[in-house]
Amino acid sequence: MSTFFLIFLVMILLDTSISSKNVQISEATEWNSTRRQLEKESCKIGNPIDDCWRCDSEWETNRKVLADCAIGFGRNAVGGQDGDIYVVKDSENDDPANPIPGTLRYGVIQEEPLWIIFDHDMVITLKEELMMNSYKTIDGRGYNIQIADGPCITIQNVSNIIIHNIYIRDCVPGGNTMVRDSPKHVGMRGYSDGDGISIFGSRDVWIDHCTLANCRDGLIDAVVGSTSITISNNYMLHHNEVMLMGHSDDFLDDKNMQVTIAFNFFGEGLTQRMPRCRHGYFHIVNNIYTGWEMYAIGGSANPTINSQGNIFIASDNNSTKEETIPGDEEWKNWNWRSDGDVMLNGAFFTPSGETGPQSYIKASSMVARPASFLTNTSPSAGALYCQRGIPC
Ligand SMILES: *[C@@H]1O[C@H](CO)[C@@H](O)[C@H](O)[C@H]1NC(C)=O
Ligand SMILES: *[C@@H]1O[C@H](CO)[C@@H](O)[C@H](O)[C@H]1NC(C)=O
Ligand SMILES: *[C@@H]1O[C@H](CO)[C@@H](O)[C@H](O)[C@H]1NC(C)=O
Ligand SMILES: *[C@@H]1O[C@H](CO)[C@@H](O)[C@H](O)[C@H]1NC(C)=O
Secondary structure, three states: OHHHHHHHHHHHHHHHOOOOOOOOOOOOOOOOHHHHHHHHHOOOOOOHHHHHHOOOOOOOOOHHHHHHOOOHHHOOOOOOOOOEEEEEOEOOOOOOOOOOOOEHHHHHOOOOOEEEEEOOOEEEOOOOOEEOOOOEEEEOOOOOEEEEOOOOEEEEOOEEEEEEOOEEEOOOOOOOEEEEEEOOEEEEEOOOOOOOEEEEOOEEEEEEOOEEEOOOOOOEEEEOOOEEEEEEOOEEEOEEEOEEEOOOOOOHHHHHOEEEEEOOEEOOOEEEOOOEEEOOEEEEEOOEEEOOOOOOOEEEOOOEEEEEOOEEEOOOOHHHOEOOOOOOOHHHHOEEEEEOOEEEOOOEOOOEOOOOHHHHHHHOOOOOOOOHHHHHOOOOOOOOOOOOOOOO
């Protein structure tokens, strides 16, 4: 019964989401308002992040509470909790070398902590990568905020970043020009890859309730010694190489990387790398995967992957039933376990390495819910439509 319910939800979700790249992304996850209404009555549903803030009808005045709601390896990311509110009013006039007050870029490069919000719906098309400074929150709640059709977000050599409730889509490469990354420093940037969010040499990063689609390189890549990251409640769709964790087998600083990937919805049109892991420790918990075209989870260089309480729904293509890289034998030496995952439509997984929980301590960051939690509640991943004065 719950399987049918889930497939039903998935069908509705596919129906309401974007179908091609340049269509405006709608409120993809709010597909059943009756259900949402019922949820508000009994509000808390068992997702520890959402239960921490979504039931509060005063979420707007209590925005900074969000920073206390993180779970997993990125839970210490405080973002701009200790700083002022900065309001983005200007969606145009992006000047990468000399950012203009009122733009998103002016806010994110500042030295002091800032909690960045918006004052109307906007599509921001950046001229160059958005170079973030430490202790910033980008909080899109209350409006439809899209970073689209230009270079997107770069989190490089910084810490304590929260990105919440925005759409990131159709990101393209930029670079070979001057870009400011703090009030005191403007530097020459090489060519960028066209990632949605590029995390490079950074720590304490939390990306929650974003909708990411159709970028030139990765949707979210974390490389070069980045760690203490949580990627949660996101909705990802229409993309080839979804998430790269660790850029090179030779880069040993990534040995201590710890990343939590929880409560995400991997939707239609995704091909591979959800994620692709190198070295490091990956806790992949309570996500829903639908119909990957090559594989869902893969990697190299002996990562430890602790996969718990996820749902994997294979596509109808008989060649893509295996959730891991088909025919690739390398993973036989890794620690890779599947604990309480549900495999549907013929999906399968081949575990490797240690099976005992003690081998997965460094890849354990939160208590997994049983997979049935995902089938019994309506998933509400991706950017949300939050209205003032009522629970979101
Ligand atoms: C929406 O959810 C409610 C409550 O579960 C259910 O009764 C109703 O049939 C659903 N409506 C649609 C259109 O799926
Ligand atoms: C980040 O650190 C690396 C290595 O120290 C350095 O090459 C790079 O220029 C730094 N990037 C920025 C934006 O500071
Ligand atoms: C997929 O495999 C099933 C079971 O082996 C078989 O019945 C079906 O015809 C196959 N489908 C295709 C398209 O090959
Ligand atoms: C099935 O998947 C394989 C491997 O990715 C691919 O080569 C093939 O084209 C797919 N078949 C269809 C009908 O999509």
